[in-house]
Amino acid sequence: MQVGVIGTGSIASWFIQAARLVEDVEFVAVYSRAQATGDKFAQDNRIDKVYTDLEKMLKDNDVEAVYIASPNSLHFDHAKLALEHNKHVLIEKPFTGNFDRAKELVALAQSKSLFLFETICNIHMPHMDYIKNRIQELGQLRMIQCNYSQYSSRYDALLSGKTPNVFNPKMSGGALMDLNIYNLHFTMYLFGKPESIHYFANQHENGIDTSGILILDYGEFKATLTGAKDSASYNVGQIQGETGHITIPNGVNGLETVILTTDDTKKEVVEQDKPRLYYQVAVFKDMVDNNDFELRDFYLEHSLNVVEVATEALRQIGLEFEY
Amino acid sequence: MQVGVIGTGSIASWFIQAARLVEDVEFVAVYSRAQATGDKFAQDNRIDKVYTDLEKMLKDNDVEAVYIASPNSLHFDHAKLALEHNKHVLIEKPFTGNFDRAKELVALAQSKSLFLFETICNIHMPHMDYIKNRIQELGQLRMIQCNYSQYSSRYDALLSGKTPNVFNPKMSGGALMDLNIYNLHFTMYLFGKPESIHYFANQHENGIDTSGILILDYGEFKATLTGAKDSASYNVGQIQGETGHITIPNGVNGLETVILTTDDTKKEVVEQDKPRLYYQVAVFKDMVDNNDFELRDFYLEHSLNVVEVATEALRQIGLEFEY
Numbered sequence: 001m002q003v004g005v006i007g008t009g010s011i012a013s014w015f016i017q018a019a020r021l022v023e024d025v026e027f028v029a030v031y032s033r034a035q036a037t038g039d040k041f042a043q044d045n046r047i048d049k050v051y052t053d054l055e056k057m058l059k060d061n062d063v064e065a066v067y068i069a070s071p072n073s074l075h076f077d078h079a080k081l082a083l084e085h086n087k088h089v090l091i092e093k094p095f096t097g098n099f100d101r102a103k104e105l106v107a108l109a110q111s112k113s114l115f116l117f118e119t120i121c122n123i124h125m126p127h128m129d130y131i132k133n134r135i136q137e138l139g140q141l142r143m144i145q146c147n148y149s150q151y152s153s154r155y156d157a158l159l160s161g162k163t164p165n166v167f168n169p170k171m172s173g174g175a176l177m178d179l180n181i182y183n184l185h186f187t188m189y190l191f192g193k194p195e196s197i198h199y200f201a202n203q204h205e206n207g208i209d210t211s212g213i214l215i216l217d218y219g220e221f222k223a224t225l226t227g228a229k230d231s232a233s234y235n236v237g238q239i240q241g242e243t244g245h246i247t248i249p250n251g252v253n254g255l256e257t258v259i260l261t262t263d264d265t266k267k268e269v270v271e272q273d274k275p276r277l278y279y280q281v282a283v284f285k286d287m288v289d290n291n292d293f294e295l296r297d298f299y300l301e302h303s304l305n306v307v308e309v310a311t312e313a314l315r316q317i318g319l320e321f322e323y
Numbered sequence: 324m325q326v327g328v329i330g331t332g333s334i335a336s337w338f339i340q341a342a343r344l345v346e347d348v349e350f351v352a353v354y355s356r357a358q359a360t361g362d363k364f365a366q367d368n369r370i371d372k373v374y375t376d377l378e379k380m381l382k383d384n385d386v387e388a389v390y391i392a393s394p395n396s397l398h399f400d401h402a403k404l405a406l407e408h409n410k411h412v413l414i415e416k417p418f419t420g421n422f423d424r425a426k427e428l429v430a431l432a433q434s435k436s437l438f439l440f441e442t443i444c445n446i447h448m449p450h451m452d453y454i455k456n457r458i459q460e461l462g463q464l465r466m467i468q469c470n471y472s473q474y475s476s477r478y479d480a481l482l483s484g485k486t487p488n489v490f491n492p493k494m495s496g497g498a499l500m501d502l503n504i505y506n507l508h509f510t511m512y513l514f515g516k517p518e519s520i521h522y523f524a525n526q527h528e529n530g531i532d533t534s535g536i537l538i539l540d541y542g543e544f545k546a547t548l549t550g551a552k553d554s555a556s557y558n559v560g561q562i563q564g565e566t567g568h569i570t571i572p573n574g575v576n577g578l579e580t581v582i583l584t585t586d587d588t589k590k591e592v593v594e595q596d597k598p599r600l601y602y603q604v605a606v607f608k609d610m611v612d613n614n615d616f617e618l619r620d621f622y623l624e625h626s627l628n629v630v631e632v633a634t635e636a637l638r639q640i641g642l643e644f645e646y
Contacts, residue, residue, distance in 0.1 A: 142525055142534045142554040145470060149563055159565075198521065200538055200545050202465055211465045211563075213538060213547045215523055222523050224536045224547050231465040231563035232584070234570045240472055240534075240554035242482075247557045261555070 001285055004029040004057050004087075006078050007069030008041040011092060015067060015119070016045050018277035022285050031057045054078070058085035065288070067119070068092055071165050072172035076101045076323040079116065083108045088115040090284060094181050095303045097172030097321030099311040106300050115296055117284045118303040122182055123189040124280040126271040127255040131239070131246060132190065137262055138241025144191075144223035145240070146183035148251050149211070149233040158204060166229070167208045172321040174209040175201070176310055180227025182253035184306055186237065187216060187223050193305050194218050199313035202230065207319055214313055324608055327352040327380050327410075329401050330392030331364040334415060338390060338442065339368050341600035345608050354380045377401070381408035388611070390442070391415055394488050395495035399424045399646040402439065406431045411438040413607060417504050418626045420495030420644030422634040429623050438619055440607045441626040445505055446512040447603040449594040450578040454562070454569060455513065460585055461564025464544040467514075469506035469560040471574045472534070472551035481527060489552070490531045495644040497532040498524070499633055503550025505576035507629055509560065510539060510546050516628050517541050522636035525553065530642055537636055 003019070005012055005027060019025050029049040032038030038050035051057035058066070058081060065088035068078045076096050079089045089109070095118045096102045109116035122128065135141075154164035166173035176184075176199070188194075194216035201212030211228030235251030244262035248255060254276055258269045287295050314321065326342070328335055328350060342348050352372040355361030361373035374380035381389070381404060388411035391401045399419045405412045406428070418441045419425045432439035445451065458464075477487035489496035499507075499522070511517075517539035524535030534551030558574030567585035571578060577599055581592045610618050637644065 138554075143472065143536075143549060143551050143556070145549060145556065147468060147561075149466065149568075151565075155565070198523070200521070200540060202543065202545060211545075213466075213545055215536060215538070217523060220525065222525060222534075222536055224523075224549060226466060226468060226547060228466050228563060231461075231565055232568050233466070233468065233561045233563050234559065234568075234582075236557065236559060238470075238556045240551060240556050242474075242478070242554055245472075245555050245557075259557075 001288060002026050002028045002062050002064045004031065004060065004063035004066045005047070005069065006031045006054065006066055008032045008037050009069060012041070012067070012069040013045055015069065015277050018275040019281040021274060021278050022281045025281060025285055028062050029057050029060060054081065058082055058087060063087060065090065065115070072097055072177060073170060073321070073323045076105065079105050080108065083112060083114055083116065086112065086114065088288060090117050090119050093118055093120040093185070094172070094177045094310065095307050097177055097323055099304070099308045101323055102304055102307040106304060109300070110297070113293070115284070115288050117287070117296070117299060119280050120182070120185045121276050121280050122253055122255050123185050123302070124283045125255045125276065126279065127258050127269070128189065130258055130269060130271055134260055135190065135239065135246070137244055137260070138239060138246065139243030141221040141239065141241045143221060143240040144187055144238065146186060146223070146237040146252050147226035147233060148179045148182055148235050148253050149226065149228035149231055150179060151232045152229040155210070155230055163206065167204060167206070167210070169207050169319060169321070172323055174319070175211045175227040175229045176209055176214065176313055179229060179253070180212065180214055180225055181306070181310065183225035183227060183237070184214065184309060186252040187225060188306050188309065189302060191218055193309070194223070197309055197313055199316045201317045203317060209317060209319070324611060325349050325351045325385050325387045327354065327383065327386035327389045328370070328392065329354045329377065329389055331355045331360050332392060335364070335390070335392040336368055338392065338600050341598040342604040344597060344601050345604045348604060348608055351385050352380050352383060377404065381405055381410060386410060388413065388438070395420055395500060396493060396644070396646045399428065402428050403431065406435060406437055406439065409435065409437065411611060413440050413442050416441055416443040416508070417495070417500045417633065418630050420500055420646055422631045424646055425627055425630040429627060432623070433620070436616070438607070438611050440610070440619070440622060442603050443505070443508045444599050444603050445576055445578050446508050446625070447606050448578045448599065449602065450581050450592070451512065453581055453592060453594055457583055458513065458562065458569070460567055460583070461562060461569065462566030464562065464564045466544060466563040467510055467546035467561065468563070469509060469546070469575050470549035470556060471502045471505055471558050471576050472549065472554055472556040473502060474555045475552040478533070478553055486529065490527060490529070490533070492530050492642060492644070495646055497642070498534045498550040498552045499532055499537065499636055502552060502576070503535065503537055503548055504629070504633065506548035506550060506560070507537065507632060509575040510548060511629050511632065512625060514541055516632070517546070520632055520636055522639045524640045526640060532640060532642070
């Protein structure tokens with residue numbers, strides 16, 4: 001599979017590095033608005049072609065799929081344009097910042113029998129399967145707790161009066177979309193849509209959530225998901241049931257380790273032997289190779305559910321992202 | 324100071340053991356409804372006198388103060404009776420399960436110039452002072468996270484159709500009152516009354532909260548406090564600010580260790596060299612010795628604030644404790 005890259009940030013480089021470990025995944029082109037940025041990125045990542053016109057890259061027959069790592073608010077336009085040019089699409093998380101836009105993308109991919117996929121690494125990791133397979137040992141679930149707090153290097157700029165992209169409401173950033181989204185994917189991948197949600201956020205004067213607590217109420221159990229870009233913490237994920245609990249040190253974004261504790265045992269599991277961004281690409285590659293539209297729709301439905309909850313959470317604090 | 328004990332549970336024994344390390348604190352009597360239980364407790368804890376009639380113990384001139392470790396719902400009646408008999412009173416947490424009752428006790432103690440005090444160990448520990456003194460290093464606060472989840476040995480009984488005291492709404496128990504109360508004391512001792520609160524609970528069919536998430540909104544920052552008696556977790560407390568964070572491994576109920584992380588340093592602090600129940604007794608003893616009514620009222624106001632928030636939280640889930 002020959003992939004073109006949209007976006008030249010460090011996430012794109014990390015992604016390429018991990019994705020190249022998947023057999024037959026090649027990166028053949030990169031798009032950047034600025035030639036110099038594109039050239040530098042292409043050189044650093046051993047990519048042959050640089051485009052400064054996105055449509056030209058999308059007309060390149062060597063490009064079968066695009067990986068979109070542009071700012072959040074451009075995910076929709078870039079994905080739509082790529083699908084219109086009959087390319088398969090991997091969108092970096094968050095899928096979109098608006099539920100209606102997400103549905104539009106999904107409908108477009110489905111109508112054209114193209115593969116569309118959100119690259120949210122944690123739900124595709126081996127530990128996710130491990131948890132899914134062992135969760136019944138926890139008995140009736142009661143409490144999920146996840147936090148991902150990481151001080152953003154751009155937060156200094158925000159405090160000094162600037163508006164970096166990740167804290168710009170017009171750019172679909174903020175703590176929920178950028179960090180808590182990992183906790184949300186983790187929880188909703190395991191348990192689906194909650195019965196109700198409540199979002200409590202610290203908001204900058206421009207409205208963006210710099211940190212927040214998202215409560216998901218599943219009736220018989222509840223989840224409290226914390227994400228912060230304005231402060232740091234020791235991160236940890238937990239799933240608590242009546243007969244045992246699972247602890248994920250360092251948080252559910254990386255899913256590095258799983259500790260399963262039941263009445264008789266405490267077991268530490270490390271099944272991840274590849275870079276964390278690898279697994280999602282392997283899933284996507286297999287899916288495309290096998291023309292597995294059922295799996296595509298399974299993951300797309302999950303992404304839609306996540307965007308729906310995130311959109312509603314943001315609405316509760318007065319934020320509505322256009323894209 | 325000569326103390327009479329009301330209640331013969333294991334918390335009373337632990338309390339006595341720790342309190343005896345405070346100079347001139349002696350335990351001279353115990354009250355139990357059952358003679359055999361009282362005798363056994365007196366023998367185990369080297370106490371001379373056993374009463375099965377509470378009023379008789381309260382008329383004993385050797386008893387200057389009483390320590391109340393009866394079931395939560397009896398705290399009010401026992402404290403009131405003791406104050407009426409001109410005894411100083413230490414009430415095991417929770418102070419009461421009802422704000423009006425709490426105010427009544429405080430007014431009674433104040434009108435009689437008696438000492439009334441809630442024995443909630445964590446706010447009196449050396450680490451609490453340490454945190455209070457260093458918290459400005461964290462900059463503008465953003466997020467507090469505390470959880471205390473401990474599977475209750477009585478929960479099995481509840482699941483099998485019985486109603487043990489701690490899960491009986493008539494006995495003022497539940498996850499908020501029994502465990503999350505530590506998180507609440509910790510947070511409110513540092514930051515006072517929040518602007519608003521929200522309680523999300525898992526409730527047994529009898530209405531009692533077996534676990535729950537209490538959100539305290541302080542405007543510029545938020546706290547998410549989790550307590551569970553129906554499931555366990557790795558417990559941890561965190562205070563997150565823009566320039567650093569404090570992590571409290573194993574939770575803020577014990578306050579065993581404090582880890583202070585700022586841009587340049589990560590420092591682990593262990594200042595607690597006595598049993599965790601010791602410090603509160605030392606505070607109380609000093610207060611009485613020095614006739615320090617100002618300090619009494621400082622702590623009583625704090626306890627009243629905590630009961631007020633807890634009462635409101637329970638009201639939100641349809642629970643109203645009479646005592």
